[in-house]
Amino acid sequence: MLDKNLITADQFNKIDPVVSGKIVSVFYELRTLLYLGVMLLATGLGILIYQNIGGLGHLFSIIALTFIMIACFWYVVQKGLPYSNDKVKAPSPYFDYILLLGCLLTIAIQGYLQFQYQILDDNLGLSTLLSALLFFVMAYRFDHVGILSLGITALASFLSLSVSPQKWYSSDFFSMSSNLQITAIVFSSVLAAIAMALDFKSIKKHFTFTYINFCSLIFFTGATAGLFMGGYYVVYLLLIYIGCVLSFFFAKHKKSFLFLLYAFVFGYIAATYLMGDLIFDEEPILWFFYSFASCGGFIFFIIRYRNYFTRKS
Numbered sequence: 001m002l003d004k005n006l007i008t009a010d011q012f013n014k015i016d017p018v019v020s021g022k023i024v025s026v027f028y029e030l031r032t033l034l035y036l037g038v039m040l041l042a043t044g045l046g047i048l049i050y051q052n053i054g055g056l057g058h059l060f061s062i063i064a065l066t067f068i069m070i071a072c073f074w075y076v077v078q079k080g081l082p083y084s085n086d087k088v089k090a091p092s093p094y095f096d097y098i099l100l101l102g103c104l105l106t107i108a109i110q111g112y113l114q115f116q117y118q119i120l121d122d123n124l125g126l127s128t129l130l131s132a133l134l135f136f137v138m139a140y141r142f143d144h145v146g147i148l149s150l151g152i153t154a155l156a157s158f159l160s161l162s163v164s165p166q167k168w169y170s171s172d173f174f175s176m177s178s179n180l181q182i183t184a185i186v187f188s189s190v191l192a193a194i195a196m197a198l199d200f201k202s203i204k205k206h207f208t209f210t211y212i213n214f215c216s217l218i219f220f221t222g223a224t225a226g227l228f229m230g231g232y233y234v235v236y237l238l239l240i241y242i243g244c245v246l247s248f249f250f251a252k253h254k255k256s257f258l259f260l261l262y263a264f265v266f267g268y269i270a271a272t273y274l275m276g277d278l279i280f281d282e283e284p285i286l287w288f289f290y291s292f293a294s295c296g297g298f299i300f301f302i303i304r305y306r307n308y309f310t311r312k313s
Contacts (some may be wrong), residue, residue, distance in 0.1 A: 030093075034094070034097045037097070039104075039203075041101065041103040042101060057073065060090055061112065062109065062113070065105055065108060065109050065112070066109060067082070067107065067193075067256075068101075068105055069102050069105040072099065072101050072102030072105065074100045075095075075098050076086075076095060076098060076138075076142055077090050077195040079092060080095070080142050081139070083140070083141055084143075085141060085202055085203045085204060086202075086204075086205075087204075087206050088142075090143075096146070099142055099144055099147065100144070100146055100147065103134070103138060103147055104259055106131060106134065107131065107150075110127055110131065114127075124189060125158055128154055128157050129154075129158045131154045132151050132152075132155040132157075134151075134156035135147050135148070135150045135151030135154055136148070136151040136155075139151055139207075140204060145206070145207065145210050148207055148210055149210060149214070150212070152191070152210075152214045153214075153289040155191075158188060159187055180222070180225075181225040181226035181229065181236075182222070182224070182226070183220045183222070184218050184219065184222025184225070185219055185223055185239060186223060187255065188215040188218040188219035188222065189219065190218075191211065191214075191215050192212055192215035192219070192258055194211075195207070195208050195211030195212060196212075209254060212250060212259070213258070216243070216247055216259065216262050217262075218244055219243050220240065220266045223236050223239045223240045223243065223266075224236075224240065224269060224270075226239075227240065227270065233273075237270050237273070240266055240267065240269075240270040241267065241270060243263075243266065244262075244264075244266060244267040245263075247260070247263040248260060248263045251263065264298075264301055268294065268298075
């Protein structure tokens with residue numbers, strides 16, 4: 001390009017070190033280390049308090065954690081850029097990690113209060129819901145996908161516990177009577193619809209992938225659990241196949257191999273269950289041929305589509 005006078009000598013001198021490998025980006029390595037540091041710090045504080053609970057004093061520990069949490073939130077409020085429906089760049093390299101630390105400390109303080117004083121026994125669901133709302137507000141206000149994931153997880157936990165809290169206390173949480181598979185299907189469907197509506201309105205479109213990823217896993221897990229629990233299994237089969245179709249179209253829309261993999265894996269599980277119920281019980285030898293054919297099909301699937309479906313940056 002320099003020989004053809006497409007770029008200037010000054011531009012060449014800036015580009016050449018990058019192209020030749022003399023300058024190597026360590027952006028993702030540093031982000032990984034920073035995220036790991038935040039997680040280790042939050043974990044270390046929890047272990048420190050647990051091991052020295054008598055020596056440190058409960059009140060001092062809670063005050064110290066609360067002070068750090070408030071300091072984190074004060075920093076992000078002071079340094080945060082104005083809200084935008086589009087993606088907002090962090091104002092500093094450490095901004096996202098300080099926000100994440102503040103949110104994790106919120107969970108740590110709630111857990112500490114419950115573990116030591118049991119003050120949330122009668123309001124455990126409300127506490128989880130408030131945490132979810134806080135995480136959603138923080139995620140949208142400061143454009144943080146990691147906090148959005150915490151919000152979705154907390155909201156799912158709230159719904160699961162509120163369905164049958166007595167089952168949670170009696171360690172019989174996944175019984176048929178709890179109907180958690182129905183809760184999972186309804187919750188993931190509603191949340192996915194809201195996410196697509198926000199995407200259509202161009203509100204934080206880069207959050208859509210995270211929403212649909214969580215919703216897909218929750219939906220397919222709930223439908224698969226219902227399938228294997230027996231009863232109305234045809235309904236769960238249809239739900240899985242509908243989910244596979246939607247996941248396939250979303251994979252094509254986003255050029256994401258991950259959602260294509262979801263469609264393939266859960267569609268395979270549903271098809272295998274159906275064939276086992278209708279055919280393989282009568283002809284067990286067919287299991288042998290089906291196993292070989294399905295393994296070959298999976299290998300072909302990986303080779304054929306792994307390069308075509310590449311997630312957009």
